[in-house]
Amino acid sequence: MLCLLLILGIGVMETSAEEFLVQSMQTSQQDEFVPIDELETEDQLPAAPLLIAAYGFAWIAMFVYLWSIWRRLARVERELASLASRTTER
Amino acid sequence: MMQRMFPPLIVLAMIFFVCAPVFIAWAPYESTMGLVQKIFYFHLPSWAAMFVAAIVCGIASVVFLFKGRVIADRIAVASAELAVVFGLIGLVSGPLWARKAWGVWWQWDARLTMALVLWMIFVAYLLLREYGGPGSEKLAAGVALFGMANVPFVYWSVNVWRTVHPTTNVVPTLVPGMRGALWWSLIGFLLLYALAMMARVRLEEQRATLERVYRELDD
Amino acid sequence: MKRFFAVAFLIMRKDLRVETRSLELFLTTLFFAVSSVLVFAFGFVRNGRPVENAVAGILWIAIAFAGTLALGRTFERERYHDVLRSLLLAPVDRPAIYVGKLLGILTLLAAVEVVVVPLIALLFQAPLFRHPVLLFLLLLLGTLGFTAVGTLFGAMLVRARSRDVLLPVLLYPITIPVIIAGVRGTAVLLQPEMDLAIVRAWIGMLAFFDVVFITLSLWTFEPVMTE
Numbered sequence: 001m002l003c004l005l006l007i008l009g010i011g012v013m014e015t016s017a018e019e020f021l022v023q024s025m026q027t028s029q030q031d032e033f034v035p036i037d038e039l040e041t042e043d044q045l046p047a048a049p050l051l052i053a054a055y056g057f058a059w060i061a062m063f064v065y066l067w068s069i070w071r072r073l074a075r076v077e078r079e080l081a082s083l084a085s086r087t088t089e090r
Numbered sequence: 091m092m093q094r095m096f097p098p099l100i101v102l103a104m105i106f107f108v109c110a111p112v113f114i115a116w117a118p119y120e121s122t123m124g125l126v127q128k129i130f131y132f133h134l135p136s137w138a139a140m141f142v143a144a145i146v147c148g149i150a151s152v153v154f155l156f157k158g159r160v161i162a163d164r165i166a167v168a169s170a171e172l173a174v175v176f177g178l179i180g181l182v183s184g185p186l187w188a189r190k191a192w193g194v195w196w197q198w199d200a201r202l203t204m205a206l207v208l209w210m211i212f213v214a215y216l217l218l219r220e221y222g223g224p225g226s227e228k229l230a231a232g233v234a235l236f237g238m239a240n241v242p243f244v245y246w247s248v249n250v251w252r253t254v255h256p257t258t259n260v261v262p263t264l265v266p267g268m269r270g271a272l273w274w275s276l277i278g279f280l281l282l283y284a285l286a287m288m289a290r291v292r293l294e295e296q297r298a299t300l301e302r303v304y305r306e307l308d309d
Numbered sequence: 310m311k312r313f314f315a316v317a318f319l320i321m322r323k324d325l326r327v328e329t330r331s332l333e334l335f336l337t338t339l340f341f342a343v344s345s346v347l348v349f350a351f352g353f354v355r356n357g358r359p360v361e362n363a364v365a366g367i368l369w370i371a372i373a374f375a376g377t378l379a380l381g382r383t384f385e386r387e388r389y390h391d392v393l394r395s396l397l398l399a400p401v402d403r404p405a406i407y408v409g410k411l412l413g414i415l416t417l418l419a420a421v422e423v424v425v426v427p428l429i430a431l432l433f434q435a436p437l438f439r440h441p442v443l444l445f446l447l448l449l450l451g452t453l454g455f456t457a458v459g460t461l462f463g464a465m466l467v468r469a470r471s472r473d474v475l476l477p478v479l480l481y482p483i484t485i486p487v488i489i490a491g492v493r494g495t496a497v498l499l500q501p502e503m504d505l506a507i508v509r510a511w512i513g514m515l516a517f518f519d520v521v522f523i524t525l526s527l528w529t530f531e532p533v534m535t536e
Binding site for chain 1: 506521523524
């Protein structure tokens with residue numbers, strides 16, 4: 001019964017989607033990246049700082065996260081080792 | 091099995107990430123946006139990795155809720171963290187690109203709003219696990235289901251509504267120079283996701299072992 | 310199936326009977342909703358007139374805030390008397406308990422909206438009642454979607470720590486699509502030349518979300534509530 005409800009819901013969604021699509025016909029959306037051969041003359045905003053910031057952030061974020069995993073893992077394994085040595089002492 | 095796969099995967103990931111800048115630099119410039127469009131080669135793959143992470147978290151949560159397998163819970167929390175990290179990279183790279191391409195940092199169109207909401211759902215997942223007290227693993231699994239249900243909606247929102255964000259038609263219509271660079275980056279990011287998952291799940295397993303040892307010591 | 314709904318209605322009647330004795334939740338939630346509307350009134354009114362298109366947003370934010378409060382208080386009351394555990398011990402379909410609580414809270418919010426919506430129409434001189442059927446559908450489906458997720462999370466968090474702050478933290482991101490659809494639909498409704506097709510589209514969206522949320526909630530209620 002739940003599956004029937006879901007199918008019904010998706011059906012309703014499709015009809016709504018058509019209406020929103022009609023709205024979107026009025027202005028065009030970008031749906032293709034068209035390449036050019038030479039670089040256009042830069043206008044107001046220089047792109048390079050934004051590009052560097054984006055890539056830089058991606059690298060830094062990933063690095064920080066992986067380092068945090070490594071740090072937490074090292075701490076847990078250190079504790080495990082100390083416990084193991086304590087139990088073998090007994 | 092995972093331990094043995096780790097070193098070769100790291101090597102593979104390194105190769106991908108070292109070669110990526112070369113392919114990205116070689117890719118042709120886009121006509122309306124120029125240099126800044128090259129953020130695309132990190133922006134799309136990071137969101138793709140985020141979607142994968144969200145779906146994996148959702149599936150793992152279903153398994154955990156209905157089958158009670160503990161490994162599923164570990165995979166779920168690891169994947170949720172990665173969804174937040176990759177989502178953050180996507181949320182930062184997007185506005186940096188938008189500032190030049192659209193003239194504004196942010197727009198409340200359907201795609202951006204729903205992507206932000208999706209990211210926030212997984213942040214909420216992590217907050218619940220952290221501050222919800224004992225038993226919050228199951229509750230968080232319930233939240234992850236809603237997060238996973240959101241992913242197709244985010245993906246498809248850009249095709250239904252008039253948004254300032256480009257449609258999904260961009261990817262199939264890429265020229266070869268751009269397509270190669272994109273797929274290379276995409277595979278690199280997915281490799282990164284797999285590696286980080288392995289490390290993070292191992293952390294959870296070690297934590298569980300530690301707890302078990304403490305409990306045994308108390309007896 | 311009949312038993313399922315019998316149980317659900319029984320739980321709903323129990324909640325409503327408890328509520329009608331003291332009217333605590335209804336009155337406090339209503340007052341809170343009205344206060345929120347007044348806060349928005351001072352925030353969004355310029356030169357004595359409301360900012361354009363603010364009314365739809367104000368209406369739905371008031372519903373969201375009041376709804377969160379009502380959910381929190383309902384389950385706090387359950388927790389205090391340990392009712393939920395007793396219900397879960399009963400030999401009934403767990404999802405029926407969910408539906409029963411959902412209907413109870415929905416009724417409460419509907420009662421609050423009966424007062425708040427005309428009040429907003431009055432305070433902001435907004436022609437909300439020009440198309441009453443459409444407004445009713447929007448409000449019904451929107452409140453249902455919000456309450457469906459809220460009931461699941463409210464019940465889930467009954468035994469959790471920091472439940473007061475975690476309920477909105479979990480609820481708002483997930484129900485934002487419902488609120489957006491409600492706001493957009495109501496905004497179109499308020500325009501002088503209303504585009505019926507667009508309103509119907511938003512109502513369709515709300516129906517879609519309701520179906521998805523209720524399905525997911527019914528699925529997960531039992532495993533999430535059992536230890």
